[in-house]
Amino acid sequence: MDIARYEIPDAGTPVACRSCQARHGVVCGALSSSQLKELGRHSLRRKVEAGSEIVAQGSESSFYSNIMRGVVKLCKVMPDGRQQIVGLQFAPDFVGRPFVRESTLSAEAATDAELCVFPRSLLDRMIAETPELQRSLHDQALRELDAAREWMLTLGRRTAEEKVASLLYLIAAHAEPQTATSTAFDLPLSRAEIADFLGLTIETVSRQMTRLRKSGVIHIENFRHILVPDMDALERVSA
Structure with a gap:
């Protein structure tokens, strides 16, 4: 039926x-x-x-x-x-x-x-x-x-790290998931465009991306390919 x-x-x-x-x-x-x-x-x-x-x-x-x-x-x-x-x-x-x-x-x-x-x-x-x-x-x-x-x-209340994490989470949430908890995508925006979108400097965006990479929240390949091993962890950082 x-x-x-x-x-x-x-x-x-x-x-x-x-x-x-x-x-x-x-x-x-x-x-x-x-x-x-x-x-x-x-x-x-x-x-x-x-x-x-x-x-x-x-x-x-x-x-x-x-x-x-x-x-x-x-x-x-x-x-x-x-x-x-x-x-x-x-x-x-x-x-x-x-x-x-x-x-x-x-x-x-x-x-x-x-x-x-x-x-x-x-x-x-x-x-x-x-x-x-x-x-x-x-x-x-x-x-x-x-x-x-x-x-x-x-834009008004979150820290620079939270801003960058929020944008990455937004993009990751619309990407094709690799597993139940992970996903990967190519950044659709340049560092300059990300800085413009978030009201940050290019240098600040780069520092926060490096910080998220070193903490294991994201992996970066070939500058623009992003792997998110744990979506929940990225969401937590984005506050």
């Missing part, structure tokens, strides 16, 4: 969607099979290289996207041209801001990435027709608000 109950909804789901990381994400998880089919007919996969702009600040984007692979950084450009990284997004996060025509942030691929791109007009219509999708997007907005408040605490 359980097998039948779970197989029936997938019977009408597009084949490409069944193994997609975003299938149960904010947008696609709230859509019916017929809506997924319609979205699938108008969507396309797009590969973007690290450093490529996905959405420009101040632009009126005609599309939304789900992250299939890679990391996207969200930035705020100030009037004098200075840029501040204000957030990171990972697979299967949704990129875009419904109900707002002009983007208040820029989105840029921090690593080589792959996106599933679909028309803004189509999804806006589905949002208007689907209360479940409206609730899902509302829930995402609340999670982002909570994350922003938590990051304010990180």
